[in-house]
Amino acid sequence: MASLWSKISAVLPLNEERFPLQFGDRVESSVVEMLKRSRRQLYSDSPSASRTLNAQVILDISWERLNTGTWRHVDKEWRRVYSYGCLFKVAALCRENPSEDEILQAVRTCDMSFLMGAAIMENILQDVVQILQSEIRKSAKDEDDSEHAEVKRIKIASPHVPVIKDQLAVPRIKCxxxxxxxxxxxxxxxxxxxxxxxxxxxxxxxxSWSIEYLRTVAGCRTVPVEVGSRYTDEDWSQTLLTVNEFIDRYILCKDGGKCPGYLAQHQLFDQIPELKEDIRLPDYCCLGEGDEDDITVNAWFGPGGTVSPLHQDPQQNFLAQVVGSKYIRLYSPEDSDKLYPHQSPLLHNTSQVEVENPDAERFPEFAEAPYLECLLRPGDVLFIPVRHWHYVRSLELSFSVSFWWS
Structure with a gap:
């Protein structure tokens, strides 16, 4: 680990004068002074405790700003301050022969910047986290045989496959x-x-996106996880876990499916470039009105039994299946009245009906709504037109990628 700081130093500006710190009037001068102090410490032999303390003060102040009011009203300048705080904290953690735990803490700090901050200095933290991951992989121990056996068992488990009637099947076409x-x-x-x-x-x-591969390229990375079978459940919540923790807790769960969790994230591929390099934008997205940068790419990774309630989205959607299989049912927006959307503004795009177990007394017209259905298997890409209602249930361990475009 002795050479870690030299590797990180190599991606930093050569000296303090070349290290940019420019902020608008919305960031108080006292905060800018703290940032400048941390910058000076980056290029000097300041005590480790002092570097850590200054970085944490910057993080605490900016964190308060990030969590005041709604997220869309958070000023981007404060998100940049937060990312600078993350950079200074990583430097403090890795300066003097860091332990493995300190390196893992530094990786988590980078991930918090990707999730809550904004890119700084040509996204320098992405370069830093790649260096940190390389160190972790070098010292990582081989997975034990029992874990490999467990992964193999999960991968070959036979899901209960619904029968799709020909007259209700989504049509298929090759290239x-x-x-x-x-x-x-x-x-x-x-x-x-x-x-x-x-x-x-x-x-x-x-x-191939096996559990072993995901552990290798992303195991130590911190990501948002949805806890619960579906987001309309009262006990549904969100938390932050490493990919390894998510796999151990929710994918390799031994409680017979009683511990549902879902990794659903639109930042995952920007956060972990190795996974982004494993996929490609479908050529058909070029038929949209926006640029490539306007396409939102989402990751959906979770165990069998995870459900996305019947809902609609405001953009066109290509849902690409990479691992496992899913049952999907689609309804036209013309039949929205029969689908009983929630009245609350927060869930107005979500149906109140449990699609595979509907309450006929509460929702009598639901049975009259025509629909199409399908089984999505690895290599399949489902085109879900804008505002078409869709219900999704994972039949087994599943990893999908969706592309939202206009």
Whole structure:
């Protein structure tokens, strides 16, 4: 670990004068002075305790600003202050022969910057976290045989597969041309399963997304996790865990499915570039109105039995299945009245009905709503047109990637 600081130093500016610290009037001068003090300490031999204390003060002040009011009203300048605090804390942790626990704490600090802060200095913390991960991988011990056996058992478990009636099945088509997809599905807003369009993804081939692979590239990374079978449940909550903790607690759960948790995150691929390199944007997204940067890429990773209640989204959606299988049911927005959306503004895009166990007395018209359904398997990509209602249930351990575009 002795060379770790030299590696981190190599990605930092050469000296204090080249280290940028520019903020607008919304950041108080006293905070800017603390940032400058931490910058000076970065290029001097200040005591470790002093470096740590100054970094923590910056983090505490900016954290309070990030958690005052609604997130959309948080000024980006304060998110940048928070990221600078994270950078200074990582430097303090890694300066003097850090222990493995301190390096893991530094990785978590970088991840908190990605989740709560804003990019600084050409996203320097992404370079730093790659250095930290390399150190962790070098010292990581091989997984024991019992864990491999457990993973293998989960991967070969046979899910209960619903029978899809032909007249209700979402149509399938193999590698349609852009013109054909646009004319027959995009413009008329018709759901379809596209086959053969992601067979080239490394996630399905060279870097198969097994539990072992995810542990290797992302095990020590901190990510948001949804706890509960579905987000409409009263006991549903969110927490932060490392990917290893999530796998141990929710994927390798031995309680017979009584510990549901879901990793659902739109920042995962920016946070962990190794996973982003394993996927590709579907070519059909070029038919949209926005730029590539306007496409939102989401990760959905969880055990069998996890449910996304019947809901609709304001954008077009390609749902690509990488690992495992899912049962999905779709309803047209024309039948929204029969689906009984929640009246509250927060859940107005979500149905009150339990799709596979509906209450006929409370929701009598639901049975009259026509629908399509499908089983999505690895390599399948489901086109979910804008505002089409969709219900999703994982039949087994599942990893999906969705692309939201306009």
């Amino acid at each position: 349609p041309s852009l013109e054909s997809f646009n004319t027959n599905y995009l413009l008329p807003l018709k759901p379809v399963i596209l086959e053969g369009i992601i067979d080239h993804w490394p996630a399905l081939n060279k870097h």
